[in-house]
Amino acid sequence: MDTLHLSDIAHGRSGDKGNHANIAVLAYTAAGFDWLRQHLTAEVVQHYFQSLNPSRVIRYEAANLFAVNFVLQDVLAGGASRSLRVDTQGKTLALALLRMPLPLIDNVSSMLRPKGRTPHER
Amino acid sequence: MKHVRIGNGCGFWGDNLDAPRELAEHGRLDYLTLEYLAELTMSILALQKQRHPEAGYASDFLDVLQQLVSILKCQPQLKIITNAGGMNPYGCAVRARAILDQAGLMKRRIAIVHGDDLLPHLDELLAQGHAFTNLDTGEPLSTIRERIVSVNAYLGCQPIVTALQQGADIVITGRVADASLTLGPAVYEFGWHWDDWDRLAAGTVAGHLIECGAQATGGLWCHWQETDLALVGYPIADIEDSGAFLLTKPPGSGGAVNRETVAEQLLYEVGDPAAYLTPDVVADFTSVQLSECGRDEVRITGVRGQPATDSYKVSIAYRDGWTASGTLVIAGPEAAPKARRCSEFIFERLRRAGVSPAHRHTECLGAGDSVPGVLPIVDAPEVVLRVTVRDTDRAVVERFAKEFAPLVTSGPPGVTGYTTGRPPVREVFAYWPALVDKNAVAAQVHIQ
The missing domain is CATH 3.30.70 (Alpha-Beta Plaits)
Known part of the structure; x- marks a missing residue:
């Protein structure tokens, strides 16, 4: 089996608050959420984005959405207007995190996005 | 049962100019909200006003209003709430008045909400002991005092409610919290009490979900290929007195409203989801229940809220x-x-x-x-x-x-x-x- 990525078990979105960014990662299933809670820690995310020098990463949970939400402090090199980077607002950070390769997970099939043309038809 | 339908046709200054008209035409709306002010937009508007005292507002709104006049004639009950006033709600209202009058809509009332601009009183406020310490770094304001170009408090929905009570058809504000543009009309229509924190939180969730326009209806969705974003419909919150609401979009439009699009947007630009602070309420997004009712319909229930804090957030911009x-x-x-x-x-x-x-x-x-x-x-x-x-x-x-x-x-x-x-x-x-x-x-x- 090919290597799976975080995007196989979760979707997400990122945005800015001044010089901080947030990345929401939302599991497709309850099993996927359990995996995120155990394995996608603040430390893992801080290490993954170490080249962007976040001063601190805080993790919150929203079980009702199967979601973990990360705040990456001081990660935008100044934020909108001041930052010299092309992505001053952290718009691309969620996609970058979702490209994280997953280790081998026993019950990964219970974490994949349920099949169906659109979510409401499943 | 009474429903109030509030649609947001603009998520930022620069958004699609045709979206407000499309939404008003096909959305069966009671209220159209239009959001123009990003964190640093006020600094740009402040400088425009310095150079030209009659400027300093989001001028796109006037083009949009021009497009909307024929719809306002067919839909006399439709009201507009916008923060397009920026640094000069009065100047914006003068131009809006002229557009309405020229279209024969002399009786539509325009209200302006102001008081968010604290720069004229800044030294007085500092002397009274209001420190404006940097919320992120703890630095004192004295380090940048001479370079400040704008100081704006994020007002809540109370002045919008007042404006509607006074008979306004169009409310033009300066800086208010984005979600308050939606909460204001909900509070006015249902008569929600100022300490009914759960309902205030529900209206805030509705406002937060629609404030960025198409981001709730398929824009930025990780599975964007499953829909057609070219003619994406803009979001509508169909709100009930209980605070429960349906998130949807005009029938036949592009985009999608489902658990995924709504959940992604619910957490957009959010820190602690259990405590989303606005001037009106502290909303608990971890209490939100999402259920898909049908194609492009998600029902949101169960929202809980806590009392608002004693402070307004203030956004200061300085030359750097x-x-x-x-x-x-x-x-x-x-x-x-x-x-x-x-x-x-x-x-x-x-x-x-x-x-x-x-x-x-x-x-x-x-x-x-x-x-x-x-x-x-x-x-x-x-x-x-x-x-x-x-x-x-x-x-x-x-x-x-x-x-x-x-x-x-x-x-x-x-x-x-x-x-x-x-x-x-x-x-x-x-x-x-x-x-x-x-x-x-x-x-x-x-x-x-």
């Missing part, structure tokens, strides 16, 4: 030097290393000329530099070289901007894309978040 950013296309082979070498040429030539920008950044876009050091490195067939500098000295940045064109003839082969001319030099406005006691701010409503 000058910046310029230039781009060139660099063709391979070895496009990325070639591009990096080109950037070195620029700075070597500048150094010879005695110019050394304080801050510099080089990106090879196409080779993974949008998230540098995180994305996998690829051998791109070509890259966009983007070089950006910032310095307190405008002359330094201007000299940098002149060092791009020479690379077309004095660099390696394969340098192209220099068609936009010298990169423009623009002033940098930095953002300073702070809090202020609510009792130090007087929101005001004025019916035109």
